[in-house]
Amino acid sequence: MSRLRDAAGRAVAGAGASVYVVxxxxxxGKTTLALKAAADLAETFPxxxxVVDLHGVESPMDSGEALLRLxxxxxxxxxxxAQLDASGRAxxxxSLLSSRRCLVVLDNARDEGQVRPLLPAGGRSLVLVTSRRPLSGLEDVDRLALSGLAQAEAVDLLRRILGAQRADAEAGAVxxxxxxxGRLPLALRVAGNWLTVRSGWSVDHLVxxxxxxxxxLGALTAGDVQVEAAFELSYRxxxxxAARMLRLLSVVPSPDMTAAYGxxxxxxxxxxxxxxxAELVEAGLLQATFTGRYQLHDLLRLFARARLQEEGVAEREAADERLREWLLDTAMAAGRCFKDGPPxxxxGLVPLASAEQARSWLVSETAAWFAALxxxxxxxxxxxxxxxxxALDxxxxxxxxxxxxxxVYRLSSEAAAALGDLRREAFHLNNYAWTLGYEGRYREAIDRADQALECARRAGDTxxxxxxxIMATSPHKQLGEFQAFLDKSRMAMDLAEDAGDHKNWLVSMQSYRAALRDSGRVEESMALHExxxxxxxxxxxxxxQDMTDHVRARAICGLGRDYAALGRWREAAEHxxxxxxxxQRVGIPYAESSMLLDLAEVLIKLEETEEARSCLLRxxxxxxxxxxxxxxxAQTILESLPAE
Structure with missing residues (x-):
């Protein structure tokens, strides 16, 4: 309403576009908005x-008929x-709209061709056009695209229909x-009317x-007002x-999508x-966002899914399979690209020319590939x-x-178990243990790590x-079980050494050093550095070389933690x-962030606050x-530092 009031003010002053497409x-709520504007702005246009209903969705009025009526x-x-032909009437x-101050509502327009003869070229009148289509072919017009209400607005609308007392008594159900x-105004109005007629029924019953x-959709019917019927008119x-595409898009499990899904x-x-x-967008059945993605309203999704099911179970399952296969194939390719470089x-349907593109796709499409998994x-x-x-580890x-x-790793460890592959099961259980530990589910993490150990032993995979x-060490530490932390770190180190497994020896060595340090045996930890x-x-x-640089950096920082444990802050900072x-030479931000945090905490001990602040901001x-x-x-420490 605020935007339409501004448009009216500009139109009357001759300073803005004279046509506004809603x-x-x-x-x-396009028509409701336009009629409300006409009522509120009547005095502005003396x-x-x-108001002309163009019946654009069904039995559209000929533009010549609309011209005559106006x-x-x-x-x-x-x-x-009678003396004028169609061109003369237009x-x-x-001419009349240019010389007068009128407000014209052209409601429910079908397309650009229906409304072009009815539009002024300028002047001080304002024409509001409502349409399910954006009418993108019209030039020199202002536009307002409507969608659903915000949740608070939707609740307020229901509250107004039901009355404050009844609505507040079942606020959660409302x-x-x-x-x-779906916070769609028509659906909200139907639901509110349904409850008003059935005053003895609770709101929870409608829920x-x-x-x-x-x-x-069938439940959202009140008298001759049906949400489904409104959708059906556009669908026809x-x-x-386009109709097939709408049906297929109903199986997408995420709230929005790209054209690659289609x-x-x-x-x-x-x-x-x-x-x-684009045809679905033009028909008002799909919303295009400013980010280049598309959104299908929840109720339209249900409408489209019902039409897909009418084609039979086989078609729905085939659509599910196509989407699931594409999502997981792309997720695997992106994961391998992130790990090993571009394939x-x-x-595929999306570019994976760099690790950044791969990561971006995996993050932006998480809801969909996770549902597919x-x-x-x-x-x-x-x-x-x-x-x-x-591929995603x-x-x-x-x-x-x-x-x-x-x-993810619960599902994959169960899949590996179902395949009877003990080595693979151990791998996925270890990843499962790591993720549980990161989430603070320490006892579960230890249980899964112990299960992985048993699988690996049976498979002979050292x-x-x-x-x-190693996966059990940090959870033991977090639970205060320092002896188990120390013992399992040492066992992992000895096992890797006996097997000649240099990589795991290096990892377990650093875990063992941390266990010694936490146990107060700092000198023993320092002795293992050489x-x-x-x-x-x-x-x-x-x-x-990259792995060597990474492990060397962690080892040097481990020695820094040893010095910090001894209170030798200057030597700790140097390391x-x-x-x-x-x-930084390798370029691993997630490893760099931990080291910057260690350095910042030591710098604060040294009262070198500005350098510490710089580390935290990085x-x-x-x-x-x-x-x-x-x-x-880092954010918590920054907030505790004195102001610059």
Whole structure:
């Protein structure tokens, strides 16, 4: 209303566009808004307010008929109208609207061609056009796209319909009704009317009726007002391709999507899918966002899903399979790209030319591929579930703040168990243990690590045995079980050494050093630094240069922690700075954030506050590429520092 009032003020002053297009999906309140504006703005337009229903969705009015009605309302005589052809009548309407101050509402327009002859070229009148389509072919117009209400607004609308006393008595149920209606004004009005007529029924009773997705649209009926019927009118106007696309999009499990989803579901290219989805946007059945993604309203999703089910179970299952296969294949390719570099033979629907593109896709499409993983697990697609989780293990380490990784590795460890592959089961159980420990579920983490150890022993896999022991160390430490922390670290180190497993020896050595340090045996921890560095610098070291640099940086920082434990702050700071130089050469922000945090805490001890502040701000600058735990601590410390 505020935007339309401003438009009216500019129009009357001759300082703005004289046409405003209000568009949006069925039931979003376009007509209600336009009529409210006409009532509120009547005094601004003293030469008259006129409303023409163009019946654009069904039995559209011919633009010539609309011209005649408007011209007669503006006082043009039958005699003069008889002397003019269609072009002359359109010119006369433009002339009259330009010379007068009128407000015209052209409600429910079908397309640009229907309204073009009815629009002024300028002047001080304002024409409001409502349409399910954005009418993007019209030039020199202002636009307002409507969608659902905010949750608070939706609740307020129901509260106004029901009355404050009744609504407040079941406030929680009212909020649920608003959600189940998708905050769509038409659905909210139908639900409110339904409760008003059935005054003896509770709001919770309506919640129960709407909770059944298959019956929800049918339940949103009050007299001759039906939400489903409003959708049906637009659906019938679609081409066959667009109608099929709408049905297929109903299986997408995420709140929004890209054109690649449409391409995967329809078996076409991305550009072809964009063209078809553009028709759905034009029809007001799909919303295009400013980020280049598309949104399908919850109630429209139910409408489209019902139409898909009408085609039979086989078609729905085929659509599910196409989408699930594409999502998990892309997730695996992105995970491997993030881990090993861009795949040279990738021909998918989304670009994966860099690790950053791979990470971006995995993060932005999390809801969809995670749902697809659940779907694959439910269908017993064990190999696909295990392979997807294996491809994502590096991302798990650097995107640790997601909070659903434990579920990923629960599913994959169950899949590996179902395959009867003990080595694979040990690998996934170890990842499961790591994610549980990160989430603070320490006892569960120890149980899964112990389970992984047993699987690895039965499989004869010493690397996974060592890894299982390492996965249990931090949870033991967090639970105050320091002897178990120390013992399992030492067992992992000895196991890796006996097997000649240099990588796990290095990892377990650093865990063992931390256990010694936490047990007050700092000198023993420091004594292990030299043999660790010797292995890293050996000419026949099997480690890659990047891995060597990373482990060297962590080892140097470990020595810094030893000095910090002894209160030798200056020496600790020097080692943290040295470790940072090594890890910065490799470029691993999540490792750098931990070292910056160590350095900042020591600098605060040395009262070198400004350098400490700089370290903490750098951690925050990493955003999601830093460990979320480090970011949270850095933010807390920053807030405790004295102002600059």
């Amino acid at each position: 568009s949006g999906p069925p039931g979003c 030469d008259g307010c006129f 011209l007669k309302s503006l006082g043009v005589t039958e005699y003069r109208l 010119g006369l309407l433009r 909020a649920e009704v608003a959600e189940l209606c 129960q009726r709407l909770a059944d997705e298959e019956r929800r 106007q679609l081409t066959g391709q 391409a995967a579901l329809s078996g076409t290219g991305v550009f072809e899918a964009e063209d078809v989805m 040279s033979t990738w021909q 659940h779907g694959a697990a439910a269908r017993g697609e064990h190999v696909r579930v295990a392979e997807t989780a294996e 590096v991302l798990c380490g650097v995107w640790d703040g997601w909070g659903r990784w434990s579920e 690397a996974q045995q060592a890894w299982a022991l 043999p660790l560095m010797a292995l890293l610098e050996a000419p026949d070291s099997p480690m890659s 943290f700075r040295s470790g940072l130089l090594h890890v 951690i925050l600058s990493f955003g999601e590429t830093a460990k979320s735990h480090d970011v949270a601590i």
